[in-house]
Amino acid sequence: MRVVVVGTGHVGLLTAATLSAIGHDVVGMDEDEEKIEGLTKGISPFFEPGLSELIDKGTTAGTLRFDVAPEAVGGAEVLFICVGTPARVSGEANLVAIERSARAIARHLSGPIVVVEKSTVPAGTAQRLWRVLTLERPDLADEIEVVSNPEFLREGQAVEDSFRPGRILVGARSERGFDGMRRLYGPLIESGARLIETDIATAELAKHASNAFLAMKISYANALARLCERANADVTAVADVMGSDPRIGRAFLDAGLGWGGYCFPKDLQAFERLAARLGYDFPLLREVERINDEAIVAAVEKVKDALWNLEDKRIALLGLSFKPGTDDVRLSPALALARKLIDEGAEVVGYDPEAGANAKSDLPELVVAPGVYDALEGAHCIVVCTEWDEFRSLDLDRAKELLAHPIIVDGRNLFEPAEVRGRGFVYYGTGRASDPGMH
């Protein structure tokens, strides 16, 4: 099918590349000329394992191309809207980009089309989208079908999630909408992807509900971490016990610096604001956010406990991205921690396998080291902020030589306490029993 994808960010680019790889003729559109120019040369605007190869495959086969001109919409059978829906100061989702892109493409529509709302949006947005499109093009009112098809990609595993999605969720109001999406995703469905079909509002709301639940699960683990630190219990062992119950599941029970990224923070706030707008107060969601903020403060307290005054201290952060496998630092807990440590007068140096440049532009006061051992040179303590695999094999003896003090605050419970303490380090885990030797 002829597909146009509006917005070539984390969602749009994966959508365009995946659909071209399963046989569709795809145009990726973005108003950012520089981004489109780079993509035409096969340069992805962000790091995502396997994405560059997927883009190359599509552009080489001629099934994927990129364009800035809205005219490229002409002749499309399916049009995806994958533009950003950032949080306003109020917490409401900012849907200006959705409306703006709808108006920009409307005049170029040329016949029956399924317009797919893939950006994460509050329930009721598809209705708005349909009204904007049909007001711009009353002549096509019977030809325009708006459906909701929320994405469930995880950054760092997005290519994997695109080809083996846990489920494909489609919300539509007519058979024509469902039929178009069944044809579009046919190859993925044939290879086992589960297709769930609902009404539109259900699909929109289910996306917010899913992300808010995952954030809640992590915050629950972080609240348990605070409790375990007081009870001298081990939150990772508690999580293992809980997770052995299939009704709970072990995933997303890892206590640490908490959740960040472009999705959870904005989706949780947007969901809470949507509930309020619909007349339902949802305080649980505010508590999920409070516990998450508390996780950063708890890490700062550990650094202070280890170092006393932070002025004149150099602190090395291992990991700057919001999670491993990505160069994305948007609302990264590592940078939230760095800001607090800098505000307390510390010199903060960070290293990240992929996100160093993005971290530096996001937080210019941060010193970014070219390698993990460069970051440790003369540092008074290490704080593990992102659990990159590279850090699991850190040479602890070499690290001890480089550090001013052999102290590790493990913000992601990456290390085994006994092993690290056995190598002469003072070790602070997250929600883990304190050092028996410490008083």
Ligand code: UDX
């Ligand atoms: C999330 C959802 O998982 C995905 O389905 C949705 O489409 C987009 O938002 P993503 O934001 O890419 O994906 O990352 P995810 O792997 O969910 O992690 C989000 C944050 O939670 C990261 O900061 C991660 O470090 C943190 N996290 C995750 C924890 O702190 N503990 C955990 O146990 C799991």
